[in-house]
Amino acid sequence: MKDSGLVRVETRLESGHHLWVLTQKGHKEAKLLLPRNVRISALRKLECDDEGRPVEADGYDEHAAAVTSTAAVLTGAGFGTPLSWQTEIGHKLLCGYTQYADLTMRAPDAGVPAMLLEVDRVTEPVDDLVAKLRRYTEWFELLAPKADKDKAQMTRGAAVHDFRLWSRIYPATGREGYVPVAFVFTGKTAA
Template sequence: MWKLTRPDNQHDKLVRDNLLDLEDHRLVRIETVREDQRQVWVLTKRGHGEARKLLEPKGIRVSALREEKYDPVTGELLGAGYDDHSAAVTTTAAELHRAGIGHRLGFQTEIGHRFADGYVQRADLVVRAPEAGVSVLLLEIDRRSEDAHDLVTKLRRYWEWGRLLPRDADKRTVDLVRSRPGAIEDVEHEQRLWRRVYPPTGREGLVPLAFVFADTTEAKVANTVAVLEEAGRRFWAPRRYETYYREAITAKDYSQAVPVVFTTLEQLTEHGADAAVWRRLGRADEQTLTDALDNPDGDALYRRQYARAEAEDERRRAAEREAQRPVCKRCGRKFTDQRWEETTARTAWKAGDLSVCGPCHADDVARKEAAAEAARLQAATPPELEHGGQEPGKLRGLFRRRG
C-alpha cells in the first residue's frame, strides 16, 4: 500500500505509524520481513471483514484473506507467502498509478476467470483506467519463474475465456455456437461472458493482456517474446478481412484477437508507465500503452479502404456498362437507359426496331400512327365523294321537282 499510495515518498514513517495503529486494533499483522528488512503487512481476519464492509458496497473487490497457519510441531507461523513475485505485482501497480494509469482503488489482484470445467485462470493484476484510455487491462507479472510455453498457455486460456457465453445465453445463440467450430465468432462481444465482467475496451478484440517481466535479462525477455509470437500467434494475431475487395484491403481484422503488450518492470521504474516502454506482439517498436493497444491498421482503416474500393468498383462497372451501351444504327446517338432497357427486357418484341434509339423509334411510331390514321379516314370515305361526285339520289329528286 505504501508503494501504491505514496510511490514517490522515500520515507514510510507515516505509513508505518498508521499500520502500528491498525495493529493495535488487531486489523493488520506482519506476515514476513524481506531481505531489505522491510516488513510486509497483511489484513487479519477481523481487518479483512472491516475492509469488505468499507469497500465492497462501493463496488471494490477485496482480495482473499491470507490466513495465519502455524507449524503443528514448532508452532511457528507458516505461509509467509508474500514473495518477490507479489512485490513485483505491487510495484507494477504503483508504477501504473504514478503514471496516471489507474486510480489507487482501481487495481485488483488475483482475479479469477472461471471456465465451464471449473478451472480458474487468475490474473496477477487487473487495472481499470478509462480516464487514461485503458478501460481494462489484465497483467501477468513474470520473474522468469515460468517457462515461455506456460505463458502461451495462459494467453490461450484468456483467449478461450473471451469466447465463452454467459450461463443465461439464449438458446438460439447456444445452439449456434454448438453447431460448428468457430461459430462463436459470429456472436457479438456484447453477448459474451467477458462483457458481463469488464467494460467495453473501446478497441477491437478481446480484453487486452500485458506481460511485465521482472528481474531478468534482455536476452531472456527476447526469447520469451519470440515463443509468444510464434506459438501464440493464433490467439494474438489479427486476420485478413474476408471481403470481395481483397486486393484493395490491407487493413487487419482484430475482432477475435487478444491484444498482447509487454514491457519490463525495470523500464517502468526508470522511464514511467506512460512512456514508450510497451511493445505489442507483432510490432517492432516500443510505444506508449495506449498507442500499443490501438489498431491503426484495424477497423477504422478497413472502413476507409472498403469505401474507396466500393466507389472505385462502382466507377469501373459504370465505365464498363457505358462501353457496352448500344448506338443507334440510324442517327448514331447512344441509347438512353430507358431505351436500352426496352430493347433488352422480356417485352422487347414491343420495342420495334431494336437497332434504333428512342427518338428514332418515336419517329417510326409517329409515322406508323399517321399512316394508320390516313388509312382509317380513307376507308371511312365513300368512293363517289372521294372522286368529287354527288350522291345519285339527290340529283334525281331535283329533276323531278322541276318537271
C-alpha cells in the same frame, strides 16, 4: 497505523524492508472504508510460538509482492487509482480449468476500461506463457448464457462482442478485439 493496532510487521525482507499486514482490527476497518465492490484479501493470522511470542512468518511470496508492486508502479504512472486493481480474478473455461489473472485493472478514467495483467518474474517457461494467452483467448470466445449461437457466427467486427461472455463482465473497449492482456516481466535474472 501500527500505534493504532491496524497493522503489524509480518517479516523483514532480505532488502531490510519490513512487510506489513493488516491486523484483525485493521482488516475490519478496511472492509468498512472500502467500497463494497472491492475485494479485500484474507486476513493473515498472527502465528505464535509455544510461549505466545509472535513468530516471523515464512509465507512471504515474491510473486505476490511483484504483483502488488506492478499495481503500485502503474498507479503511480497515472493508470487508475489503488481501487482500480483486483488480484487473482478467475476466468472459468468450459473444460473446468480456471485461468486466474494476476491483476485486473479497471480504470476508465485512464482510458483503459479493463486490462488483464500477468506478472512473471522470469520463472515461467515461454510455453507456459503462450498457454496462458491461449486460455484467455478461449475464455474471450465463450458465448454468454442465452446468446444466439447462429447470430453470433454471422456477426462480424466489434458487434460480435455483444454475444460473448466477457462483454457481460468487462466494459466495452470501443474497438474490435478482446480486453487487453499484458505480460509484465520483473526480476533481475540473466533471462
